[in-house]
Amino acid sequence: MTNIVSALVANLAVMHQGHAKHSRLAIPLRHDTLSRYDRKGFGHLPHVIDAMATVGLVVKHAAHIKKRRTGIEATGELLEALLGARAEEVGRAEGEETIWLTARMGRDARGKKLPFELVDYVDTLETRRLRREIEEINAFLATQRIELQGQRQAGFKLTRRFTLRNITDPHTFNLHGRLYGGFWQSMPKSMRGGLRINGEPIADLDYANMFPRLAYGRVGAEPPDGDFYAVAGLEGHRAGVKAGFAAMLSSSNEMTRLPSDVKELLPAGWTGRRLAEAIGTKHPALVQLFGRDIAMELMFTESCILMAVLLRLARVGIAALPMHDGIMVPGGKQSVAERTMADVSLALSGVNHRIVTK
Numbered sequence: 001m002t003n004i005v006s007a008l009v010a011n012l013a014v015m016h017q018g019h020a021k022h023s024r025l026a027i028p029l030r031h032d033t034l035s036r037y038d039r040k041g042f043g044h045l046p047h048v049i050d051a052m053a054t055v056g057l058v059v060k061h062a063a064h065i066k067k068r069r070t071g072i073e074a075t076g077e078l079l080e081a082l083l084g085a086r087a088e089e090v091g092r093a094e095g096e097e098t099i100w101l102t103a104r105m106g107r108d109a110r111g112k113k114l115p116f117e118l119v120d121y122v123d124t125l126e127t128r129r130l131r132r133e134i135e136e137i138n139a140f141l142a143t144q145r146i147e148l149q150g151q152r153q154a155g156f157k158l159t160r161r162f163t164l165r166n167i168t169d170p171h172t173f174n175l176h177g178r179l180y181g182g183f184w185q186s187m188p189k190s191m192r193g194g195l196r197i198n199g200e201p202i203a204d205l206d207y208a209n210m211f212p213r214l215a216y217g218r219v220g221a222e223p224p225d226g227d228f229y230a231v232a233g234l235e236g237h238r239a240g241v242k243a244g245f246a247a248m249l250s251s252s253n254e255m256t257r258l259p260s261d262v263k264e265l266l267p268a269g270w271t272g273r274r275l276a277e278a279i280g281t282k283h284p285a286l287v288q289l290f291g292r293d294i295a296m297e298l299m300f301t302e303s304c305i306l307m308a309v310l311l312r313l314a315r316v317g318i319a320a321l322p323m324h325d326g327i328m329v330p331g332g333k334q335s336v337a338e339r340t341m342a343d344v345s346l347a348l349s350g351v352n353h354r355i356v357t358k
Helices: 002-018 045-054 076-083 125-141 189-194 210-219 238-250 272-282 284-289 295-314 331-349
Strands: 024-027 058-061 070-074 099-103 146-148 159-164 176-180 195-197 200-207 326-330 355-357
Touching: 002 024, 002 045, 002 070, 002 076, 045 058, 045 070, 070 076, 099 125, 125 159, 125 295, 159 295, 176 295, 189 195, 189 200, 195 326, 200 331, 210 238, 210 284, 210 295, 238 272, 238 295, 272 284, 295 326, 295 331, 326 331, 331 355
Parallel strands: 099 159
Antiparallel strands: 024 070, 058 070, 146 195, 159 176, 195 200, 200 326, 200 355
């Protein structure tokens, strides 16, 4: 019971510290067979939540079928205590799975994408190697002093997440593979100036135009000079072009309709076909890749590069906080990190990637 209460309080504390707009913590209460992603001994979770609600520590919000899970909201003395808690007081339990495998589940009757499903795979030499690598990085970062606005951050653990195109596919680990779990990954850029690694301000380093460059490497063509996302007719709408470019590499069909998130970033009147033609004019060598669903393959290459960079830096004592296509390092280590990023990306992808500071 103590472990259940501790886990609930720790998760509520993290939510209040890092997500000021939210007050409810979603709790899955469905009774399923335990998998490698579940923590043992949590069968009494529903009863513990009810008991905490009875004594006035939380408010329980009922689930709504297909809309939301059961939610709990701290109240009374517990809420007061959480608002005064420090991030460094929150840790993580041992034994958490760090190598995830998920599967696409298709679309519902209205064409909306269904949530990905976790796959309970069997360990192999490959998955054990992948787990050793991510655990080496987590163990090293745990020894480093990472602060935000002067407050030490400790309750995080990186996971590496792979994906299957279909739930019935063989269990392979060569799609997606990006890293998640770092509190800094969802942080607004405006807040990154408050990050410190071992007392130093960070240098925010990025592989410029990494996705398009990997795509050019895939077809063996030389990329154009200048901004890859500067498309005629869409000046001032770079974010929309970038999102549309990613959508065309992620789709398994010709993009005739714009995804809603892309449409919001483009001027009125633009269609999926019109955008595809504009980007194809800018990048004729890549037209053969559009609608072939290769984005997850490119993400895998990207993630392998990032993992190799993190491991190489950790082994010489340099802490690096990963984004999807870049890292944040202590400012004094910027030059070493840039050389490492360039060397690793060339060795693993055969592409000279330009490193920029954000």
